[in-house]
Amino acid sequence: MSEVIVITSGKGGVGKTTTTANLGVGLAMRDKRVVLVDTDTGLRNLDLLLGLENRIMYDLIDVTEGRVPYKKALVRHKKYETLFLLPTSQVKDKSAVNPEQLVKLCDELRKEFDYILIDCPAGIEQGFQTAIAGADCAIVVTMPEISAVRDADKIIGELNRADKDSIKLIVNRIRPQMVEKGDMLDMDDINDILSIDCIGQVPDDEKVVTSTNRGEPVIAMNDSLAGQAYRNIVGRICGEKIPFMDFPKDTFFTRLKRVFGIQ
Amino acid sequence: MSEDIVKIKGTKSGLQLSFHLGADFEAIEQDIRGKLESGSGFFTRGTVIQVAPDALKKEDRERLRKLFSQHGVLFRTTEPVVLQTASETAVESKVPVQPEEDLQQMQVVNRTLRGGQEIRAKGSVLVCGNVNPGAQIIAGGSIDIRGTCRGMVHAGAYGDSKAVVIADHLMPMQIRIANLIARSPDEMEKTEKAERASIKDGQIVIEPIER
Numbered sequence: 001m002s003e004v005i006v007i008t009s010g011k012g013g014v015g016k017t018t019t020t021a022n023l024g025v026g027l028a029m030r031d032k033r034v035v036l037v038d039t040d041t042g043l044r045n046l047d048l049l050l051g052l053e054n055r056i057m058y059d060l061i062d063v064t065e066g067r068v069p070y071k072k073a074l075v076r077h078k079k080y081e082t083l084f085l086l087p088t089s090q091v092k093d094k095s096a097v098n099p100e101q102l103v104k105l106c107d108e109l110r111k112e113f114d115y116i117l118i119d120c121p122a123g124i125e126q127g128f129q130t131a132i133a134g135a136d137c138a139i140v141v142t143m144p145e146i147s148a149v150r151d152a153d154k155i156i157g158e159l160n161r162a163d164k165d166s167i168k169l170i171v172n173r174i175r176p177q178m179v180e181k182g183d184m185l186d187m188d189d190i191n192d193i194l195s196i197d198c199i200g201q202v203p204d205d206e207k208v209v210t211s212t213n214r215g216e217p218v219i220a221m222n223d224s225l226a227g228q229a230y231r232n233i234v235g236r237i238c239g240e241k242i243p244f245m246d247f248p249k250d251t252f253f254t255r256l257k258r259v260f261g262i263q
Numbered sequence: 264m265s266e267d268i269v270k271i272k273g274t275k276s277g278l279q280l281s282f283h284l285g286a287d288f289e290a291i292e293q294d295i296r297g298k299l300e301s302g303s304g305f306f307t308r309g310t311v312i313q314v315a316p317d318a319l320k321k322e323d324r325e326r327l328r329k330l331f332s333q334h335g336v337l338f339r340t341t342e343p344v345v346l347q348t349a350s351e352t353a354v355e356s357k358v359p360v361q362p363e364e365d366l367q368q369m370q371v372v373n374r375t376l377r378g379g380q381e382i383r384a385k386g387s388v389l390v391c392g393n394v395n396p397g398a399q400i401i402a403g404g405s406i407d408i409r410g411t412c413r414g415m416v417h418a419g420a421y422g423d424s425k426a427v428v429i430a431d432h433l434m435p436m437q438i439r440i441a442n443l444i445a446r447s448p449d450e451m452e453k454t455e456k457a458e459r460a461s462i463k464d465g466q467i468v469i470e471p472i473e474r
Binding site: 156158160195 | 374375376377378379380393395396397411413
């Protein structure tokens with residue numbers, strides 16, 4: 001039984017693409033057959049995060065317009081045998097794909113893969129509508145910041161309007177020490193407004209930046225807190241019950257103190 | 264000129280109707296009917312029209328009330344005497360008129376209203392869920408929110424200054440009742456008790472209630 005999951009956020013820069021790449025790698029590490037579909041046509045990034053840019057031959061537009069079968073456009077990941085990327089075009093724009101075409105493509109992909117993750121563009125316009133069209137469920141990524149939470153709220157409303165009722169939340173880039181001081185929204189504030197099921201709390205981690213630039217998702221790094229958080233999310237997607245890490249007081253905070261102590 | 268027979272003036276609580284002295288009721292009725300049927304959009308459904316109690320005979324007033332209610336307009340005397348309103352409602356319930364029923368119907372919203380979503384209702388609105396920032400409710404009647412209200416709420420949007428807003432946690436961006444607007448304090452605290460906003464002495468007042 002396969003699942004089509006769209007990863008969306010409304011606001012840009014909260015970590016949709018990073019989340020897609022990490023969850024994709026995480027699921028592939030569990031030997032699931034996974035395909036990542038980039039629908040951010042014209043502003044594609046997912047291939048960079050996976051380090052696959054130089055292997056792209058065909059793209060999503062070639063597939064939806066029927067020039068090649070989708071199998072020809074899939075790019076297999078270097079390390080993970082069961083992880084594939086369906087990249088989009090960097091020269092076309094969002095109007096090149098319509099919702100019906102994507103629904104049709106998703107239905108084909110379902111036959112081959114366990115998980116189909118769709119990386120959604122920012123905004124609520126055509127690109128968003130196309131990306132969510134074929135999805136069974138949605139993961140909304142947000143940040144502990146008032147504008148990101150507002151946009152997430154709007155997106156949840158839009159998803160409801162499109163009859164997508166299975167919506168999960170991931171809160172990305174949490175800075176525990178700022179939450180502690182009351183300078184950043186905490187999980188209670190966010191849950192108060194969004195009131196949907198949260199499946200992940202990812203701390204802000206410098207390793208995410210370095211791993212992004214190297215094209216190796218942080219989830220594969222054993223010593224990264226963000227990586228651990230992503231591994232937990234993957235477990236929850238697979239149906240395991242995993243408690244949330246309490247990074248604020250113990251691990252992250254004390255480690256930070258230790259760093260200052262050394263200085 | 265016929266335009267001079269009936270004068271309509273905007274006031275705080277709705278539209279005030281006044282008649283040319285000595286004008287014959289038939290002519291008045293004819294003139295109002297013409298105004299209503301011209302469909303200029305001036306008389307929105309739920310508009311409150313008022314008339315001085317001594318301006319018309321009782322049966323004439325009743326005829327005008329029926330005429331207005333056919334177009335969904337509320338017709339009242341300026342200072343409704345309690346007894347009189349009671350007798351009027353009694354007449355109403357015997358002769359149900361469609362638009363009046365519309366006005367009294369309550370719309371129930373069984374979900375959380377999220378940013379960018381809007382509810383517009385001629386009558387009252389009951390929300391079983393939260394009203395999030397960026398959402399808005401515009402109701403002809405009152406608004407009851409079984410949850411936290413953080414959006415914009417406008418009760419009595421067509422001029423009913425007796426409308427109220429009730430919420431378990433009342434912390435909206437703005438409360439509007441009839442033609443008054445109150446904005447939230449810049450530092451908002453989450454309230455523990457349910458609260459009600461209503462108009463008192465020409466101001467929007469918020470007070471805790473039991474429920």
